[in-house]
Amino acid sequence: MIPYGRQSINDDDIKAVIETLKSDFITQGPKVEEFEEALSSLTGAKYAICCSSGTAALYLAVRALSIGPGSTGLTTPLTFAASANCIELAGGKAAFVDIEDETLNISVEAVEEYCNQFGPPDVVIPVDFAGIPSDLERLYELKERFGFYVVEDAAHAIGSSYTTRNGQKVQCGACVHTDMAIFSFHPVKNITCAEGGAVLTNDPKMAHRIRCLREHGIERTGGWRYDFPEISFNFRLSDIHAALGISQLKRLESFKRKRRELFERYREELSDLEKEGRLILPKIPEGTDPCMHLFLIKIGENAKVDRDTLYTRLRAQGVLTQVHYWPVHLFSYYKGRGYGPFHVAEKVAKSCLSLPLYPGLTDSDFLKVVTLIKQMV
Ligand SMILES: Cc1ncc(COP(=O)(O)O)c(C=O)c1O
Structure with a gap:
């Protein structure tokens, strides 16, 4: 069978994974940190937080924005379920507006109409469909006007970029016009970790909260001590997956x-x-x-x-x-x-x-x- 998408794994990828298997860390450790630094330097976003999947990344992003009961999150209907499900999983209500026929991305006009008709949602999740960046610059103008958060679902779009009206080149995931962005590293995506994802942001408080939510909500308070003001799951990425991600990013x-x-x-x-x-x-x-x-x-x-x-x-x-x-x-x-x-x-x-x-x-x-x-x- 010729599939619609498939990973590309070479000898360097295999070597990177084997070396990590022989190292001291196999779960989240130095390779995850190295992968996070590489994702930051690719996108320009200050913080990258790796996690176990793109779905986990979306969930972590909306949790860090305190989306919960009483919140509404707006996304596109033409996407993978996770773009909407993350809002419902966090206890909020998903809502949808239509897409543009040409790009298949969320229609910014439809977002504006939604805000005028129903009031602004708490978060908008545009999806960079097929790798084509959503119109984040125009969405940012609405964000400024209506005060909602924006999480860019860039599961399809690592490596994509767009040019702003004043000629600035922006990588998908940079969070120049958004509060956060997410990537997926599933095998059919542009690069893979086998399974994996990442949240990106320029906000240090959100980055800290995502790191805590990635591990049960735990905050380290010194020595062996820790506390958890809120609860979450284990969403860690392993160093084995991260080693593959680092090697793939070079390609x-x-x-x-x-x-x-x-x-x-x-x-x-x-x-x-x-x-x-x-x-x-x-x-x-x-x-x-x-x-x-x-x-x-x-x-x-x-x-x-x-x-x-x-x-x-x-x-x-x-x-x-x-x-x-x-x-x-x-x-x-x-x-x-x-x-x-x-x-x-x-x-x-x-x-x-x-x-x-x-x-x-x-x-x-x-x-x-x-x-x-x-x-x-
Ligand atoms: C647009 C979109 N968002 C989110 C996800 C979820 O990513 P993952 O499969 O890594 O959980 C996918 C993956 O299929 C996707 O296509």
Whole structure:
């Protein structure tokens, strides 16, 4: 099977993990600290706090903002469930607004309308969909006006950046326009630790609280003594995972190049299908320099197949595509609570399919995918 995403592990990655296995620390220790420093220096955010997954990172971020009963968190329906679930897990209420058709990111206009209609939420969680930065600069203006927090879900977007209106280049995760950001290091993401995540922030108080919440809420008070003013779970990352993360981070630029190369090749190979209205292809928005996480096509109105038929036929030929995403508000947990409709997200969800995009995708596998798409669509 050719998957839609896959890790790329080389001998340096393996060596880094083995060396750590032979060292004194295997759970959270010096490698986690080193990984955190490397993430800070990549993004420019002052503090990076590693944890066991992107989901844990989102939960830690909202807990550190004191999201709880009575709070509302606003996010996009076209995302992985964790972007919304973190709010509910912390005891708050998730809310959604629609997305922009072109970037598939949260619509800043819709956030503004929500604030005007219902009052500001406590936190907004934009998702840098497929690696494309959300419009954080415009969201920041609303943040200043309405006073909500912003947590950037950059699970797809380590290595991506955007340019502000006055020409400043900002890395996703930098927290220039946000209070916090999170990354995921799941194997299909731009770099991997096998499992892992990180929260980034420039605020020392929030960084301290996240570090405590990462370990049961515990604060060290000197010697063997500790206290916990609030409770949490164990969300530590191990040094074994961090060693892999450090090694992968050194390869991020080459991963980004390869992903962009494949992105452009897909666009070239499939451009005739777009002209004929059989497919709609993704584009890189002006002012962004994404590390492309997904190549998401939309089925056009002149296609011979619908999305589900294409998924099934490709699968039968050994190509395992994926739907990113079935909208979160349509899952059983959220259904019946009066959300939506979100016309853009729901339309995209019915027509989208993510094609294989990862640094190790071979030429022959790439050609197999485009040949099948040209025959089937
Ligand atoms: C947008 C988004 N947010 C959060 C997560 C959660 O990350 P993890 O799988 O590391 O828990 C994912 C991962 O699938 C994701 O795609």
